[in-house]
Amino acid sequence: MAISLTALVEEADRFLDAARIQDYCPNGLQVEGSPLVRRIVSGVTASQALLDAAVEAQADVVLVHHGYFWKGENPCVVGMRQRRLKTLLSHDISLLAYHLPLDLHPEVGNNVQLARQLGLTVEEPLEPGNPRSIVLVGTLAEPMQPGDFASHVRDRLDREPLLVEGSRPIRRIAWCTGGAQGYIDQAIAAGVDAYLTGEVSEQTVHSARENDVTFIAAGHHATERYGVQALGEYLSGHFGIEHIFIDCPNPA
Structure with a gap:
């Protein structure tokens, strides 16, 4: 056909x-x-x-x-x-x-599809009033220790992630596929336990460490x-x- x-x-x-x-x-x-x-x-x-x-x-x-x-x-x-x-x-x-239309879509979008891969429940966008808000916030079904969650990400995406480990278990999490590491400060302000994206920048590590929030860079390609x-x-x-x-x- x-x-x-x-x-x-x-x-x-x-x-x-x-x-x-x-x-x-x-x-x-x-x-x-x-x-x-x-x-x-x-x-x-x-x-x-x-x-x-x-x-x-x-x-x-x-x-x-x-x-x-x-x-x-x-x-x-x-x-x-x-x-x-x-x-x-x-x-x-x-x-x-x-590009962005595929990140944002509520059914086939990269961020929604990544949530399904990792077993995350979507609650809301990080910026609810912004129609271009591509970062999502949600929860894990059960809290996980940072190292265990990083292992889960590795197993699901078939790629070893970079982990900056916080001190508390992860229940509430923000995520965005690709090169969205610059949103970490907004994610921290939203009170999440962890932020996951594809890439990492030098300053991202400091933000995670100094705010005691777990950060995971799981790969631009792997997350998309x-x-x-x-x-x-x-x-x-x-x-x-x-x-x-x-x-x-x-x-x-």
Whole structure:
């Protein structure tokens, strides 16, 4: 079965309500390929490794969280960018990318999907009145010691996290996938026992230690594998087309 690329893009845009969200990159169709779609390949980032795997899988669309054309980047089509675009265009493959809309979505979003992976119950956004608030606050079913929770994260995400250990058990927790370590001070002000994200900065460690809050950096890539898979599965089920998730491991 094949559907039109236009129908696929329109449904993804509608489902994620992408037009309402200002972002650091264009969301939606970034590179146009074949007008018909039979197979979607999804992945975290539109790296050359993912594109090569998509070519091998005979994909018509590559669906990612991290696409191209970020604000402030050199717009020249040279080097790595030329090779990536050439791969897409020469194989008639479309690139469909969603950044903040995929972080924020209440069903397939990265943060909600990470909560499901880790067994966290979502209570509210960290900033309830802010429509762009991507940090969530919630609870564990039972309190866990920081080291035990870090082991749980490792087992669920298949990656050893960085742990800054607080002194108290973890029950209430804030989290945000990717590079959201800068929200740690707001999370501390909200009275959580722990804050989890993908990346860590030097000052993040000091904030955690000096406020006696557990901090876990579980990996940018590792924490953002689940939203794009869920979106791919939604589109696959909605249109009756094939979806394959391909993980290109990244230690960061």
